[in-house]
Amino acid sequence: MSEMKPGLLDRVIQQSALRRFRRWAETARHADLRELRRNRAAARRLKYHLDELIYVADDRLGLPVLGNQAVPVPYDADWSWRPEAWCGPLSVQGMSAVANKAMLGREVTLFHDCSQSELTLRQLRNTSADDLAAYGLRLDVFRFDGSYLSLVIDLPAEATVGLKRKHLIRFDAIVDLERPLEIFARLNVQHGPNTEQIVRELPVTDRELVVEFDLAYTKLNEKRVEKVWIDLIFENPDMSQVVLRDLYFSRRPRAEM
Structure with a gap:
């Protein structure tokens, strides 16, 4: 008898188990109750392991390909960061009829003044080889009866350490739009009772966006x-979809004159 190829026995056992569980499922409505109870217990034990396998596999297969893990920042950057919503799975991955000041994760908050919210905010997996981040964030706007809509990203405490007026704070994003839309980015830096603000319009004619805020001004x-936090402000967002495929920040000192 010839030697079995590696993995062949495993496939035979797997097919046998699959046929057995298929037969149990097909005969469940008419099976003896004692037999049905035993089959249910076996199915539940198997389901636990299947769910674990699917969860881990989905998570790993959703990541960018190896080599695309790093955040591409300027060579002279002294700090860089990608928010958690673009790095790994959140405990709550989506919301519908999103309320004002609702948070997705610990760093992203949606602000609006709609009398009736028809907004959804959801984390999604990036699977394209071109995607750098493991996850993206999708904002769907249906009927919009408010006067403002903004997505706020709180930067970590590390962003404030050693922050000076000589710094440039850079904002990089990859954005997919369902239709043309005006989006503004507003940098907010709280210092004591005061808050400095710098507003830039995102060049949404390009999918890959780069905006810099010069603190010298x-x-x-x-x-x-x-x-420090960033507001992404959406103008006239009625009936639109915005997918933020990637979002990351960096900081670098301005070149000395």
Whole structure:
């Protein structure tokens, strides 16, 4: 008898188990109750392992290909960061009829003043070889009766350490739009009782966006920096879909003159 190829026995056992569970499922309505109880217990034990396999497989297969894990930042950057919603699975991955000030994860908050919310916000997996981030974020807007809609990303405390007016804060994103839409990015830096703000319009004619905020044009009190966050402001978002495939930040000192 010739030697079995590696894995062949496993496939035979797998097919046998599959046929057995298929037969149990087909005869479940008429099976003896004692037999049905025993089959249910076996199915539940198997389901636990199947769910674990599917969860881990989906998570790993949703990641970008090897080699695309790094955040591409300027060579002289002294800090960089990608929010958690674009890095790994959130415990709650989506919301519908999103309420004002609703948070998705620990760093993303949606603000609006709709009397009736027809907004959905959902984390999705990036699977294209061109995607750098493992996950993306999709915002769907149906009927919109409000006057403002913004997505706020809170930057971590590390972004405030050593932050000075000589710094440029850079914002990189990959954005897919269902239709042309005006989007503004507003940098907010809280220092003591005051907040410095810089607004830039995103060049949405390009899918890959780069925006820089120059702190030299602010009155930042470098000794009292407490918090940094970004507002993404959507103008006239009625009946639109925005997919933020990637989002990351970096900071670098301006070249000395």
